[in-house]
Amino acid sequence: MICKVTNKKIKPFMSFGRMPIANGFLKKNQFKKEYFYNLEVGFSKEISLFQLNNHPKPKQMFNKNYPFFTGSSKGMISHFKSYANWVKRKYISNLNYLIEIGSNDGTFLKNFKNTNVKTLGFEPSKNVANISRKRGIKTINQFFNFKNVKKNKNLKNKIDIITAANAICHIPDLKSLIKGIDFLLTRKGIFIFEEPYLGSMYKKTSYDQIYDEHIYMFSVSSIDKIFKKFGFELIDALEQKTHGGSMRYVIARNNIHKVNSNVKKKLKYEIKNNIHNLKGCLKFKKNCEQSKKKLLLKLKNIKTKDQKIAGYAATSKSTTILNYCGIGPEIIDYICDTTPEKINKYSPGMHIPIVSMNHFKKNMPYAAFLFAWNHKKEILKKEKIFNKKGKWLTHINL
Ligand code: TYD
Numbered sequence: 001m002i003c004k005v006t007n008k009k010i011k012p013f014m015s016f017g018r019m020p021i022a023n024g025f026l027k028k029n030q031f032k033k034e035y036f037y038n039l040e041v042g043f044s045k046e047i048s049l050f051q052l053n054n055h056p057k058p059k060q061m062f063n064k065n066y067p068f069f070t071g072s073s074k075g076m077i078s079h080f081k082s083y084a085n086w087v088k089r090k091y092i093s094n095l096n097y098l099i100e101i102g103s104n105d106g107t108f109l110k111n112f113k114n115t116n117v118k119t120l121g122f123e124p125s126k127n128v129a130n131i132s133r134k135r136g137i138k139t140i141n142q143f144f145n146f147k148n149v150k151k152n153k154n155l156k157n158k159i160d161i162i163t164a165a166n167a168i169c170h171i172p173d174l175k176s177l178i179k180g181i182d183f184l185l186t187r188k189g190i191f192i193f194e195e196p197y198l199g200s201m202y203k204k205t206s207y208d209q210i211y212d213e214h215i216y217m218f219s220v221s222s223i224d225k226i227f228k229k230f231g232f233e234l235i236d237a238l239e240q241k242t243h244g245g246s247m248r249y250v251i252a253r254n255n256i257h258k259v260n261s262n263v264k265k266k267l268k269y270e271i272k273n274n275i276h277n278l279k280g281c282l283k284f285k286k287n288c289e290q291s292k293k294k295l296l297l298k299l300k301n302i303k304t305k306d307q308k309i310a311g312y313a314a315t316s317k318s319t320t321i322l323n324y325c326g327i328g329p330e331i332i333d334y335i336c337d338t339t340p341e342k343i344n345k346y347s348p349g350m351h352i353p354i355v356s357m358n359h360f361k362k363n364m365p366y367a368a369f370l371f372a373w374n375h376k377k378e379i380l381k382k383e384k385i386f387n388k389k390g391k392w393l394t395h396i397n398l
Pocket residue numbers: 068072073074312313314315316317318336337338339342371372373374375378379
């Protein structure tokens with residue numbers, strides 16, 4: 001295996017086995033042609049980077065059928081509003097032009113409407129890009145990479161802020177990404193992005209964060225080291241609650257802005273907790289294996305009592321849990337979800353039927369596996385009847 005940034009050889013330290021596309025919800029007649037790959041992870045000691053080995057090509061995931069819509073969660077809508085307000089509060093005096101990478105349905109950028117800030121989104125999936133355009137948000141339906149970015153000569157060194165959320169870890173070629181950022185940003189320009197945090201994944205053993213779209217699980221140590229290689233520096237790092245624990249990284253050109261003391265503090269924390277080295281990976285591997293055993297036992301105990309189990313929310317994350325642990329329709333009867341594009345299809349790999357929320361209300365199971373555990377608060381608030389009648393379960397301690 002080759003590190004995608006240093007191009008040096010590294011050894012994969014763990015495999016989650018044969019895996020389908022995480023968001024590849026499919027119809028029965030597509031079962032035979034389903035694509036699988038081996039989900040393996042490795043770690044570059046040089047830049048502390050946790051990464052996938054093989055992964056499907058981005059076009060296999062982000063296309064006209066991409067079924068993920070940021071606006072499907074109230075919690076995320078409100079998070080993006082406060083993210084946008086934070087950007088405005090901190091940077092508005094120098095902010096004329098902002099670009100978002102992976103702008104999805106425009107949930108973040110719509111917060112800049114009715115301001116003087118010009119915005120532009122880069123979104124590779126046509127269906128979600130079109131939703132954003134319908135909302136009046138200027139969107140380029142292309143991947144954000146140097147090749148596509150440099151076509152926009154008029155934007156060279158004109159962008160004050162580039163943002164992203166849960167998008168940078170989806171981009172395999174980080175060098176091309178950074179070249180694109182370098183092309184666009186003004187001298188004082190800032191790049192802000194937030195991603196699921198490796199330290200939170202270790203803490204919770206939430207291995208379901210690992211799937212084809214998440215090519216990297218970043219940490220403060222890795223981001224610090226990667227950007228240093230390209231003339232940029234990490235100037236701040238702020239923890240976020242989203243996706244079960246994320247980190248917001250603030251990047252600038254070298255020696256232009258003050259570096260916040262958070263950076264040093266977080267780097268120290270990561271060294272103390274083995275988040276920057278292979279030791280942390282090996283401990284995580286052991287924890288995953290134990291978690292799998294524990295989960296299968298928990299599910300078996302419910303099934304021997306002939307009780308029904310449903311899945312709640314057909315998340316991308318659930319694909320890793322179901323396929324790694326070998327959980328199919330013999331254990332989980334159905335998975336309910338709010339996304340029309342997923343309903344009446346089957347889950348990738350294990351082929352559990354995806355049904356509407358109405359089906360859940362009419363066929364309440366004994367237990368519901370909360371696959372969207374990161375939206376627990378929002379979901380428990382609306383599932384008052386099931387809270388009383390049924391039992392929630394997850395593979396992690398929340
Ligand atoms: P998320 O955890 O953001 O997904 P992923 O693992 O794919 O990043 O959850 C999004 C999915 O969860 C989406 O299919 C919609 C579904 N969902 C519900 O069905 N009901 C809900 O109340 C919420 C918040 C999400």
